[in-house]
Amino acid sequence: MALLLAVILGLIAGSYVRELAGGFGIDPEDTRKEAREAYAHAIRIVPVPRPPYLIEAATAIAAGLVTWGLHSHWSQSDGPHNGWLLAAWLYAAVAGVTLAVIDWRTWRLPDAIVVPSYPIVLALLAPSGHLLGAVTAGCAIGGVYALLWFGRPAALGFGDVKLAGLIGLLTGALGVEAALVAGLGGHFLGALYAVGLLITKRATRKSEFPFGPFMLVAALVAVLVHA
Template identity: 60%
Template structure:
């Protein structure tokens, strides 16, 4: 690794700490759906409801904009965002694709924390991310393969949701399309690895819960963080 690349990676990690603090602040503004139970479909509430865009997301974004971007204990979100930003800067070399991936690091950090805590992947973040990524990827010359991969991975998750709606939510389907867009800009292989890695990581977590006797075979859990982790696995190990 050259000194220039090393400096860029270190700078990205530092900025990732700041971005992680903002992501944590945004995530703090989203609350669990009233009456929601484990296993309920995440992201099912439309933006027009009291907890939707007008009643929940805008205040959350406004509060995050006023927040002081300082990492706070236990530093999990900030640390994960810093590592993800460093990895993206190290592995992605095309400027426009890099910009898309760095945006995804910030949005993904917020989505992962929201899903972990509230069992939702809110439309207020996933849906605007589509035009943002499309605009960022368009100048790269990789928009068409990215769109094809996004449609393909989104379709796979749509089938999984239709087959077992209690195991996945529509928010997961929308997130899959975003992951397909990002990985598709790197190649079809990256999209395949991301999809498989997310499933494997989720399965390993489920097995761990079973071995620790903290869950049964029917226990559900938020799947968004594992999908996002699988995307990073595809970036780190594209040739798996």
């Protein structure tokens, strides 16, 4: 029942994701105005899936996988705490799909989504009893990505660094193994994609591509590994 409800809510949320993501462009003159207009437009829509349904389906799948992965690991005695953890991850599923869509299209991870996600996730994780592990992993993964960005800023955007800290918070709440999978998995998936581009001759060794979607997929994989 929880899985079915999560998928249905994911489909509904996917309509908002589609509209919100569409409000962010490649190089806006005023990012604050852009964000205000994007949010204002998104909240006014009627949440009905529209063709080709890809974003709605992706949001529903992400919400369903998160719910399945977390539920399969829970014990009944820890129910209330589990609910807060699930709430944090369901929020992350919706925000994550939004960021993945925007980053893939514009090569941007807007602060208007990433930055507010920090207090939201922290507030949802606080009652779960996993806040210490979450903050520790968030600082660790965010710190590693910050060092990578400092060493090679052309290869990694600072938006990726901010996203890494957020992913660390979420996966750290699940444990060390999940945090490691998420922290390393993005690089592994990105490398596989790069190799695929080289093999099919659709890119060269100097070609670049947005990294955020691979980080977000790795975080979703971490939930399934946690299960």
